[in-house]
Amino acid sequence: MSSARGSGRLVTGLAWAVLLLGLWLWGRDATGGTGSTSAPTTGDIAAVGRPLGVPLPPAHDPLKGAEPRRVEIPALGIAAPVVPRGLDGDGAVDPPPYAQAGTVGWFGGGSRPGEAGTALLVGHVDTRSKPAVFYGLSAARPGQHVEVTGADGTVAEFTIDDVQVFPRTHFDAAKAYGPRRRGRAELRLITCGGTYDRTTKAYTANVVVSAYLTDARDAAPSKPSDP
Template identity: 60%
Template sequence: MPDERASGAGRLLTGMAWSALLVALWLWGRDVTEVPMAVSPTTGDVAAAGRPGHALPPAHDPLPPARPGALTITTANIRAPIEPHGLTRQGAVEPPPFTRPGAVAWYQGGPAPGSPGAAVLVGHLDTDRAPAVFSALGDLGPGEKIGVTRADGSTAEFTVEDVAVFTKDRFDAAKAYGPRRPDRAELRLITCGGNYDRERRSYSANIVVSAYLTDTTAPFATTDIRKA
């Protein structure tokens, strides 16, 4: 009986944590603002529709939790440090400050990249002066590779499954960011997209790249993410 109660409490906690994450992501998707670069404030909605027809590799078994260190997407020329972030006072996922437009925020209240579930990384599309870290996110397509270095010395390699645009007036956090398969390690990369509303100082949509773990390099050991 004690084990059953503990198991039930664990499932309840997991469910509550996931519900809180979905609320936070919904708020992030609706409320996050960007300042578009002066020369080219447009986004890549058409490119973000994805490129069907790729044969995708099988999923790799999830890894033990370990804090992420850096993100690499060679085809998009992205090499960025990953910072652990929580929620803002308004309850939204906190992105990196505009003073660090080349950084990516990992929502540390959710799974770590490579561990079971859908890990969430957010970054800016642009600033008022130049493109930011995720300016080319909408150009990715199925089959492209994403690398995340981890505190345990491993690199988790993800394969893009699809790229989509979610308008903020019809935003569905569970559909956009919820794990698609319970036995996989998945990754979501999120930035702004759509049209920029200068009056509201926000974009009309979010670009969401969905990927899943397909390989890992270097031996890894179980790492307590709280101590990494």
């Protein structure tokens, strides 16, 4: 029995190692489109980080978690449906197709938002002709809220506590995607950042927004339509 558990942990560890490498590769082509639009210039800086003096609430106990259906960041005007995604042939998270550039992808092979662990949400920054769902993600700041509505009707509210911009030349997958505190329910929202290099056809950085669960409630019932 202990041997089986050990093998399971090994397989899980290997799967995450492949995933983290894939996430780095994913930003090369999949999230950035062609860079034809004026994408947010976040700069190749190590971190926006947490400004001094920003009070953050205590963490909420992890929930059972549910498959996400919608994500909203009111301060950024982001509101989008969420669909489960897996890995592509290269081991990278397979984002929604460009025809659905207003949709966010959730890595269904990982944690569900609200449960203990790190849930991953990925989205395009632009397409060939226009901004995409996470175009404004680089403007996120600690203290802002992220609301994820699950398939069970629960709204998990996360508070952003860190915003990192990782240049490709100094990318640390474990630091970017690993848990910040063991036992918490955490969330990562990921897209491309920096500037678009037309020679390599890739963005120069990844924007990684980190948040943790601070509240949960039932979704508000929809209002009946007028007769």
